[in-house]
Amino acid sequence: MVSLLEQIERGTLWQFPGGIHPPECKSISNHSPITRLPLPEKLVIPIKQHIGANGRLLVAKGDLVLKGQPLTVPNANWSLPVHAPTSGEIVDICSLPSAHPSALPELSIVLKPDGKDVWQARSPREDYRQLDKKALVDIIHNAGIAGMGGAGFPTYIKADSHQPIEYLVVNGVECEPYITADDCLMREKAAEIIQGIEIMQYLLNPARVIIGIEDNKPEALSAMREAAAHNDAILVRSIPTKYPSGGEKQLIRVLTSKEVPSQGIPADIGVLVQNVGTLFAVYEAVMLDKPLIERVVTVTGNTITRPANVWALLGTEVKHLLDCQGFTPVEAQRVVMGGPMMGFTLPTVRIPVVKTTNCILAPDNQELAEPGDEKACIRCSACADACPQSLLPQQLQWFAKGKEYDKLETYNLFDCIECGACSYVCPSEIPLVQYYRVAKAEIREQKLDKVKAERAKVRFEARKERLEKDMAERQNRHKRAAEETTASAEEQAKIAAAAARVQSKQPDKSAVQAAIERAKAKKAQEGGELVPDNSQVALEREKRKAQARQYKAEKAATEDDEVTSGEDKKAAVAAAIARAKAKKAALNESVDTTDAASNALQPEAQAIAEPTTPTAEPEDKRKTAVAAAIARAKAKKAALNESVDTTDAASNALQPEAQATAEPTTPTAEPEDKRKAAVAAAIARAKAKKAALNESVDMTDAASNALQPEAQATATPTAEPEDKRKAAVAAAIARAKAKKAALNESVDMADAASNALQPEAQATAEPTAPTAEPEDKRKAAVAAAIARAKAKKAAQAQQEQTVETPTVNVDEPTALAAEDNVPEVCEPAATSAEDKRKAAVAAAIARAKAKKAAQQAQSDQPEGNDPS
Structure with missing residues (x-):
């Protein structure tokens, strides 16, 4: 029995369900090399251009910056910095419309180029193998590299995967109509892309590296095979042109026959997917010490005079790209960021280019007709047949309209890759993908609120428990203090009483010492036998006896006063009688x-x-x-x-x-x-x-x-x-x-x-x-x-x-x-x-x-x- 690896090496391919074949329209922009645009008048750099948390600002209004200088620094998990695309002055830091279908305002840095385009100091490297893996991951992180295929997932997270990776899949399919940015990049930068693949191969150590490219890009296939010829672990495969074969899960299924589980990630099955544009940015960051400050963008459409792929500085407004390529608008003109299948119409052309921007499409009214009014579903099942994820798009649409979010999750709404195949084939012109996007946003909001509520509940319970514990500790502390105070008071009273008793029983130390000294002196005089001298003790005893006698005398005097109070009366009468008798004798004469x-x-x-x-x-x-x-x-x-x-x-x-x-x-x-x-x-x-x-x-x-x-x-x-x-x-x-x-x-x-x-x-x-x-x-x-x-x-x-x-x-x-x-x-x-x-x-x-x-x-x- 042939193993999976042997089948892959022999070039075996597998099919994914569903899929469609829309008009490619790639030849409009891939016939010329990638060009560079002049510096714009200003650059609007959103501080969040990826999936994850914002970075912390390092600059302020009025600061002068150099090209490649970091403007923010990562301060949380899944956080990436942004850098100055050119040298100039920070003229403002404010909230401006974002590159999103809602165009919600996000904090952005407004940089006015000085025209000098002066780089900050850089340190290019000749051999990345002299660095350890941790240093390489930090370089990728600090360079601000995110997935450039459209998702915007931080690359350093994938580069530092803690799960074993068996297959590294390189996405060069670029199945979206009109987009040729990756095609041109592979044609011109195949060697650099292969070096970026080898850096990731060094970090992840996969068994095989498989590069998937659609068969409608023969120049890109030839360039990549030539660049990877020296590395036997890198396999370049041509796959049939079918939309959406460029989807992550669909490409894994085509190249490895493995299927990513529902609501799972490729790493769960030992597979990791990277875009060719992302690998080229990894090469520049590691080997040239160049952060992600520009990318290849396809500017195309019937209203563009010179459709082509250009190197666009991040933060360049869409209007600048259109003007440079000869934009001639028509009535009811629309400008789409991305391809016609998965892109979104911009509310204004003042939206900046970000790390996930790969195409600016400016079609005329015949090229991309205005969608008609939504009609009732006719139950044709065309959407279900076209879905590459084997979902039930019509049923999901009913649940989304009714806001039955539990049923939407039961029917695996989040497995939808929003490829737009269902909307493309719907005869009733129902914008199914828009229903799904709104439903996903509301469900995420509910989950976020629920998570916040749970965290608040946990914090409240923890705080309540902490307060109760503190109160109990305070009560116990006060109780212990009271008990210790009582016990201490009792012990001190007992000690004082005992000391008083001992003191009362002990003789006067000075008297005793004096007596001992006198006895020693007397012994020394007598020259022998020690004769005790108790004179001092006798004096003390006599004093105490005198005090006792005085107390008794005072008490007796008090009693005598009470007794003699009656005797004085008798004495007074006797004295009166005596005086009367004396006077009588004197009067007789x-x-x-x-x-x-x-x-x-x-x-x-x-x-x-x-x-x-x-x-x-x-x-x-x-x-x-x-x-x-x-x-x-x-x-x-x-x-x-x-x-x-x-x-x-x-x-x-x-x-x-x-x-x-x-x-x-x-x-x-x-x-x-x-x-x-x-x-x-x-x-x-x-x-x-x-x-x-x-x-x-x-x-x-x-x-x-x-x-x-x-x-x-x-x-x-x-x-x-x-x-x-x-x-x-x-x-x-x-x-x-x-x-x-x-x-x-x-x-x-x-x-x-x-x-x-x-x-x-x-x-x-x-x-x-x-x-x-x-x-x-x-x-x-x-x-x-x-x-x-x-x-x-x-x-x-x-x-x-x-x-x-x-x-x-x-x-x-x-x-x-x-x-x-x-x-x-x-x-x-x-x-x-x-x-x-x-x-x-x-x-x-x-x-x-x-x-x-x-x-x-x-x-x-x-x-x-x-x-x-």
Whole structure:
């Protein structure tokens, strides 16, 4: 069985399905050699002239560039640079119409040639085999070479194929009518093309290189066979003329019998296809260091005076090519970029020549008639018979019109090579290829949107996951920090407590060290045995003991203060009793008149002593009241100086005693026990003095009787801390003065009665101490005072018959109120809620007066009324 390689070497050819035989029209432009055009006024160089990403700009407006200088640099996968076709100035960088059926604007560089056509520095090579494959691929890449057969696929991608290549197929078929660019190139540059093939052969290392050329190009076949004669691995084959045998998949099928799978590429079956124009550009890039800046373009058509193939600089406007070849437009003129089968009508002749431009066709109306109106499909199946890919063009057209994109992909729309054979044979003149192109564009757009959405979704999910992870890490970090802080705080507290305990247990290092030093010194002195010296430690111990004793003493003093607060009261009472006894002994030697004066002043002393009971108030007002009472007593003393000499002497003798009696009242601000003790001592002293003074003269009784109301009035207000109390004291003093004037003329009987009433006043004054008892007791005392006042009034009525009525001053009505209207004064005072203490004092006065009236009958013997 003959192998495939043997069949290929013997020149076996295979057929592909479908295909058509349109008029060739190649003889119009292939009879003359390739010519060069003059430099155009400007060059418009799109930065994208291939399949893939744009390059990054290296120039700016106003820059001067040299021929062959790169204008962009590759910056992504499947990206190719563009170069300056000639020297000149960059006058603009803007968006201009592209070489595409849509003529959509693309970023372009506008270069104004300077006419000098100065090259940049180049480095030609004599032997490419001295370079490694990677360097060769980089040279092809940097030269900006793309597929020049029409697809525009980057050549460096094919040159660096990672799949094993068994057959390298060179496409020199050029099946499109009117186009003769490759034919002429093979005629003129066959040797250079073969060198380009050998460079690719060196990179890919295929088993065989097969060059396919249609049999309608005999000159090209002859030139290529002659140029490849020295290389046995290169096979030149002539194939039948049939359109579209120049298609990549169709040529592989014809030369190798292999079929590229649906939506696959030739490399999948170990085959790689390159155009002869592309291989010539590879030769120039590697051997001459010349980037792709020009290519051969066929300018043809019935409106062209001199149809030919020309070397056109990339970026040259189509208008410049037409003008150079003698373009004479006709009515409804069309200009087609490419051949009549696969080319497209240009919207303007200002479109530039790009790397994939191989023909500019300018036909007249008879040569390429205007297509008629689209008619309904007649189901003739001519399109299906002509399709080289064995597709169903009519069915695809229905799905394209209905935008059923899923079904289009199911019917392998993307296997269509857009050769136009179906449209060429359609009797209904349906532009099938246009439907397919639009459908492909929309499907690609949908897929691109879907890919973008998927990428956005992936990025969103990745970002969300990253944010959640970051949040979790932050939370864990904060949690760990809190735990570490807590643990650290606890550990530090434990360490501090332990250190404190150790420190408290450890002795003073300085003391210990000093003790050790002293012990060493002592040992050195004694010359032997070490005697411990604990003096420093003993001193420290003594200090601590002293501190403890001081603390105990302070604590005991505090307790003693609390205990002695009661003992001080008892001591004060004892001291008062002692002072009273001493004074009694001193007074025993006084004259009888002194006894009488002392007897008269005794109620005043009692009145001064009595305020010790209400002075339990803590305020300073009470002390001030006591001092005021003493002052008033001294003032009355001066008023009594007109009394009998015996009264003056007695009063002067007793004055120190009154002061001594009044002074102990000052400390009555002490607690309650002290006050009671002071009152008891005062009463005891009064009783003792009474016994000593019983023999005083009767004149002293009168003085005592005159002073008794004043003393009561003075003592009573001292219990009040408020201003009302002061007012009451002032009123009592006024009443006492009035009574004094009235009583100066009283008979001896009144004196005796007053003397008899003195003990009763003492007994009456003593109950004033408990006036601080609850309210009920006070009310009872008031009622008793009212009763006694009524009894007194009756007694006074009898007394007025025997005693001369005193003269009353009409200007002092308060004296009458104090003497005759006692019940009227006492009752409102008793019923008043503001000052119950005042009522109690008034009641005491009333009781004293009642007893005075009752005891008038005993005035002959006043000494017998001993209150003890």
